[in-house]
Amino acid sequence: MLRNNYKTLPLNCASYHVHTAQFKTSVETLERGRALIWSEMRGLHSSIDQLRATDLDLADKFAAINQDLEVLTLTFARYNYG
Numbered sequence: 809m810l811r812n813n814y815k816t817l818p819l820n821c822a823s824y825h826v827h828t829a830q831f832k833t834s835v836e837t838l839e840r841g842r843a844l845i846w847s848e849m850r851g852l853h854s855s856i857d858q859l860r861a862t863d864l865d866l867a868d869k870f871a872a873i874n875q876d877l878e879v880l881t882l883t884f885a886r887y888n889y890g
Contacts, residue, residue, distance in 0.1 A: 842881075849874065 818841040825834035856874075860867035 846881075 818837060822834045822837045825831070825837060856867055856871060859870065
């Protein structure tokens with residue numbers, strides 16, 4: 809139960825800021841969350857190597873999904889900020 813609250817906390821916080829017309833704060837909250845996720849994902853590179861040693865197919869699928877997410881994020885960033 810508590811774990812679900814952690815998952816939705818950043819979105820709930822951003823939603824609150826939108827509801828109270830604090831749009832800049834809402835975007836900043838989401839950006840901090842995104843930066844945290846990317847920071848955590850960078851730490852997974854060694855895990856991918858360990859996974860590759862155990863299950864090559866699963867590691868390849870994980871790496872492909874990670875690459876797709878990175879491309880999507882960069883495309884979104886260029887579209888919205890570039």
